[in-house]
Amino acid sequence: MISITRIDKALRLRGKPLIVALAAFSLLALAGCSQKASRPACPAGQICLQAGNGSEPATLDPHKATGTWEDRIISDMTIGLLTSDADGKSIPGMAERWTTSADGKTWTFYLRDAVWSDGVPVTADDFVFSLRRILNPKLASEYASLIYFIKNAQPVNEGKLPDTAIGARAISPKVLEITLEHPAPYITELAKHQTMLPVPRHVVEKWGDAWSQPAHYISNGPYMLKSWALGDHVGVVKNPRFYDAKNVCIDQINYYPTNDAIGAERRVLRGELDMNADIQSNRIAFLRKKMPEYVHTHTYLGVAYLAFNSAVPAFKDKRVRLALDMAIDRDFITGKLLRGGQTPAYTFVPPGVANYVPAAAPIWSTWPLERRQVEARQLLAQAGYGPKNPLKIEIKHRNTPDPMLFMPAIQADWKAIGVDAALVQNETQIAYAAYRSRDFQVADAAWIADFNDAMSFLYLQQSSTGSQNYGDYKNPVFDALLARADNESDVKVRAGYLAQAEHIMLEDAAVAPVFFYVNKNLVSPKITGWKDNLVDQHRSRWLCMR
Template identity: 55%
Template sequence: MVSKSLRPALLAGLGLAALLLSGCQAKVSRPPCPAGEVCLAYGSNNEAGSLDPQTSNLVDEFTIIADLISGLTTDSPDGQPIPAIATSWETSPDGLIWTFHLRDDAKWSDGVPVTADDFVFAYRRILDPKTASIYSYLVYLLKNGQAVNEGKAPLTAVGARAIDAGTLELTLEHPAPYLPELLKHQSFFPVPKHAVEKWGDAWVKPGRYVSNGPYKLMSWQLGDHIEVVKNPYFYDAKNVCVDRIDYFPTPDSVMAERRVARGELDVNTSFQSNRFIRLKERMPDMVRAKNALATSYLSFNTREIKAFRDSRVRRALSESIDREFITGKLMRAGQLPAYAFVPPGTANYARGARTVWADKPLAERQAEAKRLLAAAGYGPNRKLTFDFKISNSPDTVLLASAVQADWAAIGVDAKIVQNEGQVAFAAYRNRDFGIGAMSWYADFNDPVTFLSLMKSDTGGQNYGDYKNPAYDALLNAADREPDAGKRAAILQRAEQMMLSEDAIAPIYYVVSRNLVSPRVTGWVDNVANFHRARWLCLKK
């Protein structure tokens, strides 16, 4: 429980933020739009680190990449998978071989045809150990994918084959009825073989970037914005309304509110949660909030911090957090306390797994947390201390302050270390943290996108390095189970096992929070929170 002396200070910060927003107004400023064209100004949380679909990993990067590159399938306006570069496909009776028929009018932005070889090349590249892709584990679904990524098989062993220029055959390790959902993800995007072979990893620079989606890259000014323009070679270019998009990193969410209100931004992909009620009053036609397929959670660095290898310590830290205060008093945008990892609304799943202490009153949980810490050797004479590394987004800073206070109440000293988002996640990947705060947004609508994070062979994004052979075995068994109901039950057992060991500390289920100008048309709120620019337009 947050101490009574600290709670007023946390809540007072909310009022201060409101006063700051009501301050100065400035002249509307946005890049000039050529006469007769439609231009969209798009704000996102973080600066993109990469536009390479096989080495990027943040949601803000994926937003841009998915406007530049189209995969075999793509997102409809409501986030459902629909054909893209593939017009149709067939599946073998055992569900292991998928044959995709590609569009004959698909071209890269330099006019070169998109072929099945571009997909085969892409899958070999993402699995190549030299690429060191953080998302390579998703492509383990292809036959021999893991063996290739671990250097135990040649690149040619990957289960992807170009039957001819317009026909791609994928052979899977196990049946995956969710494959059309997964193919929307950047890890399964093609890359232009001819450009990568010419430029290497530098193919992503402006002037070299070759895309096959609705837009092509024009410029990238670090710290300022990325500009893309309509790709005339896109197969559906005639139905793309927006001619140019400028993506602006806007980590200061209060400033982003002002920019949307002034017309400098047409869209911003976040706003501060505790400002939801005020924004609904002041900007009711711009606020778009919806429960998302995402969970906010904490990771324990078990690789570098010995204390976190003790499940008693992890449980003490997790169960002492007042999730109801965080969601109801701090966030206040509809977030729900999380006592599991897989969020509500996830397809192909019957939720039911919970932390074993979820139903206990907070006071009882915090008393138990003190006993667990004492049993693990920590107390007044040997205080548990560590760095609590976070990104500097307003919501995360609020969350961290509340959690820090909860931990202080049980005698734990956590030092909050703030970093810009890209820096924070680089630290997580390099295991340069004690405890980290992050949110996981579903890559595709299936429980596996959450639960596979904790597999021992996942790699970089298993930030806490949770390893349990029994957990791995359950996920592998679920992969092989053809019956949907039995598969869901196996996955629920796996989640319960992971939660019973407090491998992570789930905090709350995320609400997507977008500010969208009423000038923007074609925006459809959906649980995946995917909004491809090809569907958008602007009223004059």
């Protein structure tokens, strides 16, 4: 790993020897992986899955969780109004069916007969309680703004109205009505997202925040929480009271934090892990030759980007942000470093998002790197920075595999235009906590769509979004365009408003998109039922083992 993480642009001239050396190192590493696999004992007659899950979860409370690594566990235990099928598409969950009013603002969900893992019925009141809970300003949920489309959600979350004003009511124990501020057809996508997942009212009211500890955790989905050994694993077991338990194959699952992707790769090859939710990008080609039946990649609705903290004096100047944005050599990062199918990003919304044509990329995106560097130096000079007064900044980044590869390249790109950028790596949770508290100058971030719609990306830069608008970008014209899109029923007209908003954000250099993701998984051929998909959701209820 040392030789990889110290890559800089000087290695372009020595690319072939580096690749050969890495390949040789990989062969030696894998050759040393023939030791006997170590797996926890699986009870006789049961099927057990050992899953590499990326990072250690910060919480298993759906209303506090923010990471995909947390969602993988939570959504195996808890079912929302809708849920994901094996292809990642929305299907009925707790709601067997639903209806929508003519104006698209009132949705009525009819719940199935289902119980929590302690046998208590799941009711519409649990959903009303849960929506009020996540919007309670005292909970300080980072994701609360995602459901501001619900009637009065924003003023309730801001403490301006009581929680009873939220547009959600239980018509009966099995009928839930949700009223919206504006039409939001993507509610069927968000109804399976953690922001709208139910929590058991009778348990949360008894235990408070401690309800999500293993001793008290009650779920309504395929699995129940059994154990959580910090830094080691989270363990779940099959929920016999789940409404579709008879069709759930796997009896027990252990989810392991695997920030070291190469280490996880070896554990998969040895059989210690059955899968891992990531692959170091520059190893995909090698692994396709070494263990092709394990490698799974697919188009993904995700973008890696840099956020500029608007509280930093230098970043109040658009010229500085723009100079840094245009100086990044995205082609080198995706084509020479990552090599996993990622594509350079000059817009923020990825291609392939439903009902959307991305905004035109900035004109400079077509320029050669050398021309961009010249322009970037001129912009910095106009802003007062140069050889006698160099811009000195700090980039805070995640210590996961891909950022460890490409952040030194960005550091070198900025050095080429006279910027002194220091790199500070943090564990993923710590990094994002710093971003949310604005403890950064430049933040290395990534965003995976919560629902298949351009708004899932653009709302991040909305002034009302809160902690996840890391740079605190504010532009009233941008906000107004998103509001117009929210109230537009014509799909094409709505897409036009969103594209205009994205164009404004890109011209402001509010963030610097770097590349569009592919999802990458190592999956043992012993696992059946796995289906690669656009949203990279692989709920364990659909999997089995040979």
